[in-house]
Amino acid sequence: MTTPAAIAIGCSAGGVDALMTLLGALDARLRQSVLVCCHRSDAMDILGDVLGRMSVLPVIEAVERQPVQAGVVHLAPSGYHLLVESDLHFALSADPRVNYSRPSIDVLFCSAAEVWRQALIGVILTGANADGAAGLQRIRELGGVAIVQSPTDAEATAMPQAALDMAGADYCLPLPDIAPLLNRLCLGSL
Amino acid sequence: MDAPELDSIEMELFVQALQKRHGHDFTQYAPASLKRRVHLLVDQLECKTITGLTERMLHEPAMLPRVLEGLTVPMSDMFRDPAMFLALREQVFPLLASYPQINIWQAGCAHGQEVYSLAILLEEAGLYERTQIFATDLSDRALQRASEGIYPAQEAQQWSRNYQAAGGRRSLADYCSAGYKLLKLNQRLRRNVTFAVHNLATDGVFCEAHLILCRNVLIYFSNTLQNRALSLFRDSLVRAGFLCLGVRENIDRSPIAQAFVPFSEPQRIYRLASHLDDIAE
Structure with a gap:
């Protein structure tokens, strides 16, 4: 299997708690770039700080035109879609909401899928709408790996269920098992 | 393949x-x-x-x-990023007020939501009578929509909250007539607005501006084109003129960015740098 270069994570309702659990259990040796799209109100500007306190890897807000960094968690800013250019720099878009959401997980996942193809892992966590399902499907089409939190384990079932219905998944697991799986996929048998 | x-x-x-x-x-x-x-x-x-x-x-x-x-054309909102409009009202307008005639260029005006937002702010600041707004876009259809000023009424509540957060002194309803599905901005608001086709990728300087707003337009440009547009803004601004970009825009990659100094960094309001010293005298 191709060594993953990036991990893209999407969530909405209940997503902050889930992200704290997941990012808190990643291996500090990971050199993958992590991209996170979490639906939230514009007022939730402190998300980066909140996640930064729990995360093993540094958390920063993605800045347009800046390079995607290895071993860093990049957070999609509120009010904009986050995309990745093929030269591995970030781009922002103020285009209309997708699935009532901006940032939209579908937009991030589709763009990341085209850049990293089979070297991308897509993760869908708890969430209250169907955003991310089409993006996860695109990731699988281009050879990437799809991980979905078990809907029965998720605080809000709609998002993981929609992802499973549309895209299916290579792994469908409860939240506590997802970080160990990512560590294993990214670090191999280290 | x-x-x-x-x-x-x-x-x-x-x-x-x-x-x-x-x-x-x-x-x-x-x-x-x-x-x-x-x-x-x-x-x-x-x-x-x-x-x-x-x-x-x-x-x-x-x-x-x-x-x-x-x-x-991306969709925009009226008073999107209210804190930026508040900064315009409280910090920029008092400085613009010293000019007998104020020219404002809204570059990439799309469907015009920000043009009307700006006109309302200027009206409330008592500056609109001596202001000329040039609203440009490369799309004819966008300009047509902008000049009509008709928007889906479902946006009204959010826009009204934005307007209040931007320091609005009245009610947004005072500036528009709302139907069941649509709201129409008072056409008096565009009495000092000139809509014109202009392409930031290919066209040149066409006015001398005291304030340029170009929000969330350059994010769609390559670094090279971003630099071209910023050069155009530099050449269009009067001494110590103001430039407003979108609140998440990054101009660090443009050599020409040196021509601008941050006026309000979080709101991405800049000021033309070269003559600031003269102004301070």
């Missing part, structure tokens, strides 16, 4: 066709968003592929305005 590679070839041909057939240059647009917008157009116009869209654009003259609108 897999689908994304084929996609890239079709994109390249589409951009080339648009340029050769109609003279519109999108070669310096940032690829990820451009591709996304082209795919949205392919879906909306029920073409099967990008090549299908290219064919219609080449052979059906009526398609061009539709394509240009699809490639350029």
